[in-house]
């Protein structure tokens with residue numbers, strides 16, 4: 117998505133969900149790491165993490181836009197615009213904005229851990245890859261392992 121399209125999208129979301137125009141600048145900021153977006157108190161501009169759109173998709177990205185627009189509109193109208201403020205929480209809920217930045221790690225990048233347990237002594241081994249339980253024996257008791265659990269971790 118280009119900057120002009122982002123600007124347009126933020127303006128649309130603002131009119132559609134807040135009934136108020138967004139009159140400042142919205143830009144992408146590639147330096148944002150885990151933050152989805154930011155509202156600048158001095159300039160009233162917004163910047164957004166392009167990774168949200170790439171990794172979490174458009175619905176999540178619009179959720180982030182709504183979140184930042186809550187800060188924007190509440191601050192400009194003199195209401196409580198911080199996360200802890202009641203006005204912020206209420207408006208965020210009303211427009212369906214995201215409270216937290218979605219995970220920016222793709223499913224395929226998540227490490228999957230497989231948990232194996234020795235059938236004889238109960239020792240647990242965690243592996244990233246599936247292994248042949250016929251050939252792998254427990255270091256402690258030479259017993260055989262059985263797959264007991266798959267864990268998705270980040």
Ligand SMILES: [Zn+2]
Pocket residue numbers: 183184187199
């Ligand atoms: Zn925020």
Ligand SMILES: [Zn+2]
Pocket residue numbers: 234235236237238239254255256257258259
């Ligand atoms: Zn064992």
